Amino acid sequence: MSDGFILDARLAGDTLVVGDLPLTRVLLMRDARYPWLVLVPRKAGRIEVSDLDADDQARLWQEVSLAGAALRAVAPCEKLNIGALGNIVRQLHVHVVARNAGDAAWPGPVWGLGQAEAYPPGEAERWIDALSEALGL
Amino acid sequence: MSDGFILDARLAGDTLVVGDLPLTRVLLMRDARYPWLVLVPRKAGRIEVSDLDADDQARLWQEVSLAGAALRAVAPCEKLNIGALGNIVRQLHVHVVARNAGDAAWPGPVWGLGQAEAYPPGEAERWIDALSEALGL
Numbered sequence: 001m002s003d004g005f006i007l008d009a010r011l012a013g014d015t016l017v018v019g020d021l022p023l024t025r026v027l028l029m030r031d032a033r034y035p036w037l038v039l040v041p042r043k044a045g046r047i048e049v050s051d052l053d054a055d056d057q058a059r060l061w062q063e064v065s066l067a068g069a070a071l072r073a074v075a076p077c078e079k080l081n082i083g084a085l086g087n088i089v090r091q092l093h094v095h096v097v098a099r100n101a102g103d104a105a106w107p108g109p110v111w112g113l114g115q116a117e118a119y120p121p122g123e124a125e126r127w128i129d130a131l132s133e134a135l136g137l
Numbered sequence: 138m139s140d141g142f143i144l145d146a147r148l149a150g151d152t153l154v155v156g157d158l159p160l161t162r163v164l165l166m167r168d169a170r171y172p173w174l175v176l177v178p179r180k181a182g183r184i185e186v187s188d189l190d191a192d193d194q195a196r197l198w199q200e201v202s203l204a205g206a207a208l209r210a211v212a213p214c215e216k217l218n219i220g221a222l223g224n225i226v227r228q229l230h231v232h233v234v235a236r237n238a239g240d241a242a243w244p245g246p247v248w249g250l251g252q253a254e255a256y257p258p259g260e261a262e263r264w265i266d267a268l269s270e271a272l273g274l
Contacts, residue, residue, distance in 0.1 A: 048217055050202055061198045065187055080185055082221040087236055087244035090216075099224055107224035108249040 004044040008091040011040065014116070018128050019137035023059045024094075026067060026135065028128055031116035034105075035075035035098040035127065037067045046092040049084055060094065067096045070134035074127070085111060141181040145228040148177065151253070155265050156274035160196045161231075163204060163272065165265055168253035171242075172212035172235040172264065174204045183229040186221055197231065204233045207271035211264070222248060 007025060015027035015038055023043075029036035041052060041060055049057055068080045077098035084094045097110050105113045119127075144162065152164035152175055160180075166173035178189060178197055186194055205217045214235035221231045234247050242250045256264075 048205070049219065050205060057198065057202065058195060061194065065194065068185070068187060079222075079224050079227075081224070082186065082219075083246070084219040085216075085246060087216050087218070109220070109222060109246040112245040 005042040006044070007040060008089050008093075010089050011038065011091065011093060016124055016128060018131050019135065021063045021066065021135065021137075023056055024063050026063075026131075026137075028124060028131065029116070030119065030124065032119045032123065033114075033117050034103055034110055035071050035077070036110065037071060037096045037131070038093050039063055039067055039096065040091065040093045043092075047086060047090050049092065049094075051092060064094050064096055066135060070131050071096060071098045073134040074130040081110065083109070083111065142179040143181070144177060145226050145230075147226050148175065148228065148230060153261055153265060155268050156272065158200045158203065158272065158274075160193055161200050163200075163268075163274075165261060165268065166253070167256065167261065169256045169260065170251075170254045171240055171247055172208050172214070173247065174208060174233045174268070175230050176200055176204055176233065177228065177230045180229075184223060184227050186229065186231075188229065201231050201233055203272060207268050208233060208235045210271040211267040218247065220246070220248065 011027065015029055018026040018028050024039040024041050027038040029038060041056065046052055052060060064082060075098045077100050079099045081097040081099050099106065148164065152166055155163040155165050161176040161178050164175040166175060178193065183189055189197060201219060212235045214237050216236045218234040218236050236243065
């Protein structure tokens with residue numbers, strides 16, 4: 001069981017749940033501009049990666065790698081972007097984003113740029129199904 | 138010895154060398170707006186983190202944690218930002234940036250925002266000395 005973990009309200013509002021890996025909750029950003037996962041360790045009170053113990057830090061980055069591979073499997077891309085920022089939402093979370101030349105932010109970062117674009121009906125669910133399978137969930 | 142590793146020319150131009158950890162070359166960004174390190178694995182031809190073998194991936198993230206702790210030790214900050222983007226410079230590199238409310242990009246990401254600000258004479262060298270010591274170099 002998690003130790004009092006509650007997903008941050010802003011993260012919850014901006015995303016859909018893909019599923020749980022051993023350490024992290026995997027979320028799909030509600031933004032059709034980019035295939036974009038967010039991984040949140042299910043541990044309360046963590047802000048920096050260094051707030052996790054060494055085993056969990058290693059597990060976090062393994063799950064980030066797994067998420068990157070899953071994204072690539074369902075959304076071929078030119079470059080993966082990995083980011084742990086947390087300037088606005090302090091709950092520890094790591095972004096894994098599939099980037100392609102010509103996407104809405106290319107070659108800049110995705111964070112804070114413009115407005116999220118809604119997925120057409122059913123499309124986010126199709127992404128979630130495909131990503132769940134690629135993640136072995 | 139490195140396996141044919143040559144630091145990307147743009148990274149070399151934008152940074153000063155702090156020193157070498159077991160896997161990565163640690164660089165200080167020539168930008169006085171933020172205390173900003175860049176870690177580059179000294180392995181040729183790597184673009185994604187997943188291009189490193191599992192041991193080197195683990196080592197990379199350990200060195201990122203070490204860099205974050207060193208930054209915090211010499212530049213107390215509100216939040217660390219960690220990013221592996223590589224949309225422009227493809228050679229694998231990880232940014233570790235000390236962020237504070239009110240800094241030039243706060244709360245947005247640092248990448249691609251405005252122009253770098255030069256360090257006053259001698260100041261980058263003082264940062265490098267302090268960071269080298271904090272990194273145990």
